[in-house]
Amino acid sequence: MKLFTPRARDLFNLIPSDVGRCLLDITHRIAVDDLSESLERVLERLQTVEREVATRDGGWYLMRLLPYRTSEERIDAVVLTFLDITERYAAAEALRRSEAQLAADLAGMRRLYELHAKLATETDLAPSGRSSPRPPSSPVPTSESCSSSPTAAAS
Numbered sequence: 196m197k198l199f200t201p202r203a204r205d206l207f208n209l210i211p212s213d214v215g216r217c218l219l220d221i222t223h224r225i226a227v228d229d230l231s232e233s234l235e236r237v238l239e240r241l242q243t244v245e246r247e248v249a250t251r252d253g254g255w256y257l258m259r260l261l262p263y264r265t266s267e268e269r270i271d272a273v274v275l276t277f278l279d280i281t282e283r284y285a286a287a288e289a290l291r292r293s294e295a296q297l298a299a300d301l302a303g304m305r306r307l308y309e310l311h312a313k314l315a316t317e318t319d320l321a322p323s324g325r326s327s328p329r330p331p332s333s334p335v336p337t338s339e340s341c342s343s344s345p346t347a348a349a350s
Contacts (some may be wrong), residue, residue, distance in 0.1 A: 196221070197272060206250065206277055218275075224250045225258070237262055247280065247324050255284035 196218050201210055207223045219231055226249045227233075233244050239258045244260040257279040263272040 206256070213295055224252060225256070227258075233260055234273050237271065241270060243313075247284070253279045254279065256280060 196209075196213055196216050198214060199207070203209055206225055207218075207221050209221060218234075223230075236242075237244055241262050243262075244258075246258055248256050248258045250256065253284055257280050259274075259276045259278075260278070261274045262270045263274045265271045
């Protein structure tokens with residue numbers, strides 16, 4: 196550890212006397228098991244490593260590991276940067292949950308539509324959407340036909 200900013204203390208348990216110590220000897224709040232391998236990869240390939248990492252308390256950071264070049268163009272160390280993306284991550288999770296709920300609702304609506312179509316076919320619904328109470332061959336009695344009918348007067 197050559198130097199650190201005050202915000203580095205948000206993730207690493209650092210004190211001023213830690214300058215000069217190996218970063219891997221310092222405890223941290225990042226839920227990363229392969230920090231050592233990632234640091235080695237940067238030094239071997241001289242390429243930036245970037246990924247989202249969680250903290251043990253539920254926060255999220257974009258972690259970047261970059262090779263540190265001296266003024267003589269020698270690779271001397273690795274620079275670690277962390278960008279707090281907790282709010283962005285929470286918004287993305289809320290969006291994923293919302294999309295999943297919307298997909299489930301849409302699937303339910305499709306199923307209801309299919310059931311409605313099946314029911315309409317089985318019950319011979321009229322085009323207006325109301326089912327016919329009588330088969331089309333039986334006449335519908337009117338008030339006039341009931342009053343002039345002998346059976347209607349006797350009842």
